[in-house]
Amino acid sequence: MFVHGIGGLRDAAAQRREWLTALAVGARQAGHADVVSGLTQGWLAETRFVDYSDLFTDADAQGGASLQGTGADALDEQQDAEFMTAFVRALVSEVDRQARERGDRRTAAVAEDALAQLPCTGEEDDEDGEEQGVGEPFRVLGGVLTTLLQAPGLRGSAQWASGLPLLSHLSQVGRYLRRREADSTGRTLDARIRDRLLGGTDPDRPLIVVSHSLGTVVAFEALSGYEGRVPLLVTLGSPLATGAAVLQRLRPQPPRTPARVERWLNFWDRDDIVVGRPRLERWMQPNASGVAPVTARVDSEGLWVHTATKYLRQAAVAGPLVEALKK
DSSP states (O other): EEEEOOOSSHHHHHHHHHHHHHHHHHHTTTTOOHHHHHTTTTGTTTTTEEEEEEGGHHHHHHHHHHHHTTTTOOHHHHHHHHHHHHHHHHHHHHHHHHHHHOOHHHHHHHHHHHHHHEEEEEEOOOOOOOOOTTTTTHHHHHHHHHTTTTTTTTTTTTOOHHHHHHHHHHHHHHHHHHHOOOTTTSSOHHHHHHHHHHOOOOOOOOOEEETHHHHHHHHHHHHHTTTOOSSEEESSSSSTTTTHGGGGOOSSSSBBOOTTTSSSEEEEEEOTTSSOOOGGGGOBBOOTTTTOEEEEEOOOOOOOOOHHHHHHHHHHHHHHHHHHHHO
């Protein structure tokens, strides 16, 4: 099972094939050339791509208006602004910390500039004492991310022309964790997304889950109540441990490895700005079987590394995944 992350509308069939094709590249590099044809052909029917992107669509139009400073509920606007400020601060701080650890002065300087633009916690008025417009916090955060995107490795990324589109997609994490936006039956957005993941899943068949970005949050929460066997959970570019912004909002609390997960492999790229705290094992309690996340770093080439396919092309990611599929 593949579970996607932040972004726009998806074509599930096309994305499933792209993810499998990327996995085939990684499998070949990991010495599993014998399964490549199966990944791109035979296993296609056995692989499910969970697509929940359409559930963000209608509200995305409202969210886009909100980012432009019009027509949002005041309380929701404040809560969203507080969450996104905490989330962006955590992401930029992690980029800064990692840059300093590896002696990357250019990236550290960009991150420091971005951090200086962030509003102080609880700041609601501008420096002249005037109340900000409803969209002002989002415009500020968009500017912060625009600055961050000037860092080496991110500069010139075709995926994000500026920080505002990136902020809009990152806000999907907040919308999921806000646990509102109920439909006509009373099911909140987060519950409907989890329904997409587990709906139609046969608990009598072993389930291998590969999740990415926001999808790691969805998979973690959905599997926490899943009764079927999960031989392997793979999380890619995960924001699960991003402090108060994400970690403390997860359900259940305290966060621990889902009970039926037998192995959890977590991968991060040092240039992936969506990963706040990469080493999940420091923040997740093991399940009753003693299973905890095991984190490994990968280094992808290119300007934008926060894509599932770049992770799947890595031998370190594809190798153990293919070995689990062979069993």
